[in-house]
Amino acid sequence: MNKLHINIGGLGLKNPLLLASGVWDMDSPVEIETYGAVILKGVNLKGRKGNPPPRIYDIQCGVINSIGLENGGVDELNRKIEKIKGRTKLIANIFGSTIEEYRDVAERLKGIDGIEINVSCPNVKDSGIAFGRSPEYVEKITAQVKKVSDVPVFVKLTPDTDRLEDIALAAEKAGADAVVCANTYTGMVIDINTGKPILGGTTGGVSGPCIKPLTVYRVWKLRKILKIPIIASGGIASWQDVIEYIMAGANAVEIGSIIFRNLEAGREIISGLNKYLEEKNIHHILDIRGGVHDG
Amino acid sequence: MKYKRIQPIVKQQNRDLVKVEFKWDGEPPMPGQFFMLTLERLDIFLPRPFSVFDFQNGVLSFLIKPIGRFTNLIMNTDDFHIMGPLGNPAPFATSGIFVGGGIGVAPLHFHAKQTENFIFIAGSLTDDLRFFISDLEKRGRVIYTTEDGSYGVKGLATEPLEEILKEKREITVFACGPVPMLEKVKEITGGRNTYLYMEQVMGCGTGGCKGCAIKTTDGYKMVCSDGPVFNAVEVIFE
Numbered sequence A: 001m002n003k004l005h006i007n008i009g010g011l012g013l014k015n016p017l018l019l020a021s022g023v024w025d026m027d028s029p030v031e032i033e034t035y036g037a038v039i040l041k042g043v044n045l046k047g048r049k050g051n052p053p054p055r056i057y058d059i060q061c062g063v064i065n066s067i068g069l070e071n072g073g074v075d076e077l078n079r080k081i082e083k084i085k086g087r088t089k090l091i092a093n094i095f096g097s098t099i100e101e102y103r104d105v106a107e108r109l110k111g112i113d114g115i116e117i118n119v120s121c122p123n124v125k126d127s128g129i130a131f132g133r134s135p136e137y138v139e140k141i142t143a144q145v146k147k148v149s150d151v152p153v154f155v156k157l158t159p160d161t162d163r164l165e166d167i168a169l170a171a172e173k174a175g176a177d178a179v180v181c182a183n184t185y186t187g188m189v190i191d192i193n194t195g196k197p198i199l200g201g202t203t204g205g206v207s208g209p210c211i212k213p214l215t216v217y218r219v220w221k222l223r224k225i226l227k228i229p230i231i232a233s234g235g236i237a238s239w240q241d242v243i244e245y246i247m248a249g250a251n252a253v254e255i256g257s258i259i260f261r262n263l264e265a266g267r268e269i270i271s272g273l274n275k276y277l278e279e280k281n282i283h284h285i286l287d288i289r290g291g292v293h294d295g
Numbered sequence B: 001m002k003y004k005r006i007q008p009i010v011k012q013q014n015r016d017l018v019k020v021e022f023k024w025d026g027e028p029p030m031p032g033q034f035f036m037l038t039l040e041r042l043d044i045f046l047p048r049p050f051s052v053f054d055f056q057n058g059v060l061s062f063l064i065k066p067i068g069r070f071t072n073l074i075m076n077t078d079d080f081h082i083m084g085p086l087g088n089p090a091p092f093a094t095s096g097i098f099v100g101g102g103i104g105v106a107p108l109h110f111h112a113k114q115t116e117n118f119i120f121i122a123g124s125l126t127d128d129l130r131f132f133i134s135d136l137e138k139r140g141r142v143i144y145t146t147e148d149g150s151y152g153v154k155g156l157a158t159e160p161l162e163e164i165l166k167e168k169r170e171i172t173v174f175a176c177g178p179v180p181m182l183e184k185v186k187e188i189t190g191g192r193n194t195y196l197y198m199e200q201v202m203g204c205g206t207g208g209c210k211g212c213a214i215k216t217t218d219g220y221k222m223v224c225s226d227g228p229v230f231n232a233v234e235v236i237f238e
């Protein structure tokens, strides 16, 4: 039996390592075949031009970005998907400024294996995180998307809320096949010479190794209350980080920022996981899942 | 495009500039292209883009000005990841005027070396640049300018450009340097036959993250995948 093969909400994946949304685009040279699935860049109905530059900045042990969900809309995405179909499982990351837009995007998507509902982008004012902080909206959006989709639906949560559990439970109640915990944390960097924000979008989303303990905590907290699977996303840089998330309760993980600095991070993580399971004589990766209790 | 972990074979510092060289058996770079360099240490997370300063006999060189966290560590580090060549080759021209401001001469050096006839204007504060680019003097005309006249011609790099253009109206101009200099170049040429090497902070360097946007007449474009060399007519300065 394959030690890494997993199944999430009916979606069979060759391994639990997913490429997170927003770090890869169709032509960029990442070996997407390495990953159990690839989550495509955020897409809405008609597209979006993105935030003013600068859009990305190095912080110690991580990144802050305010890309602003630049994309060419769902019809353009459908055409692009045609070209990469079959390389690995493809999951669309969808957003909108109304509940109906989420539904319409989901309905129009073609050739994908799953949908990740993005209700957690900190970089756009009229959609995303405002919905993601409300259990009621998350429930409505999830239910609408579920209604029109024949593929598994995941809900990507914002970590920036004190109602994380309520929101995750709302997604579960509305039929989500998994939750993704979590998107980036809202942050800010200031140019001390001018006293102005460095990012063109003023604030941004913080990702990379510096956020890992914050998100491990949230995964661990959600594990106690959710029945549906959890896909972890936040600061993974090595196979050890993947093990940590699975021990906290994740069923699968996404890697994002790390591939900026290491194009082969995916392959290195998979081989590290295989070696670990072999050496420890563990039958399947999820055998170690959620084994962490209060200390 | 190739990605590998690698140690430099040469590191050389002359006052304010550092030259780093790697053995490179990947695809040979073209003028205009750049590489992403990453430090093995995680606390400087993002890779940084550097243009090709030279490539000959399988040796790839970068000329770097230390200005911040990454660039100040180069002399103390040997563990790099390097990825490239990235970006689009610059438009081809058999003859051209190159206008470089400060470290902006780095990509133009490689570009000029592959151009049959060139005039190279290198503007800086001191005579630092000459140490690294004097090999160009054998191949074409090189004009050095300093603002205070301490070396070469006194004044800005754009001043000789204005003079030369009075005679050679049809020649292609390539410029790289600080934004005010690029704006001035565009003003002088009216954007005609003018190509600008643009800079922006990058994430992936490969068109994946939409991080390196600049404003153009055609909306936002990415320095890494649409550039880094842009037709001056389309660039909108902020």
Ligand SMILES: Cc1cc2nc3c(=O)[nH]c(=O)nc-3n(C[C@H](O)[C@H](O)[C@H](O)COP(=O)(O)OP(=O)(O)OC[C@H]3O[C@@H](n4cnc5c(N)ncnc54)[C@H](O)[C@@H]3O)c2cc1C
Residues within 6 Å of the ligand: A058, A190, A191, A192, A193, A194, B034, B048, B049, B050, B051, B052, B062, B063, B064, B065, B066, B067, B068, B069, B070, B071, B072, B103, B106, B107, B198, B199, B200, B201, B202, B223, B228
């Ligand atoms: C296509 C391309 C090609 C390039 N080619 C070359 C090349 O050939 N040679 C070369 O030398 N450079 C080149 N550059 C520029 C180079 O990439 C940058 O100099 C480099 O990324 C700087 O990294 P750093 O970590 O040293 O600076 P950082 O630490 O990132 O800082 C950059 C600047 O911002 C300042 N700064 C940082 N944080 C703050 C703050 N909070 N408040 C105020 N100021 C702050 C720093 O002091 C510094 O001056 C190129 C860039 C591009 C886009």
Ligand SMILES: Cc1cc2nc3c(=O)[nH]c(=O)nc-3n(C[C@H](O)[C@H](O)[C@H](O)COP(=O)(O)O)c2cc1C
Residues within 6 Å of the ligand: A020, A021, A022, A023, A041, A042, A056, A063, A065, A067, A069, A093, A118, A121, A156, A182, A183, A184, A206, A207, A208, A209, A211, A233, A234, A235, A236, A254, A255, A256, A257, A258, B203, B209, B211
């Ligand atoms: C440049 C960039 C762009 C991103 N774009 C999206 C996006 O379009 N949709 C989304 O849901 N998340 C987006 N994210 C968040 C990532 O998918 C991921 O959840 C987050 O970065 C945390 O993981 P990491 O620390 O491994 O990067 C983006 C992150 C970065 C750094």
Ligand code: FES
Residues within 6 Å of the ligand: B201, B202, B203, B204, B205, B206, B207, B208, B209, B210, B211, B212, B213, B222, B223, B224, B225
């Ligand atoms: S740096 Fe990622 S798109 Fe240019």
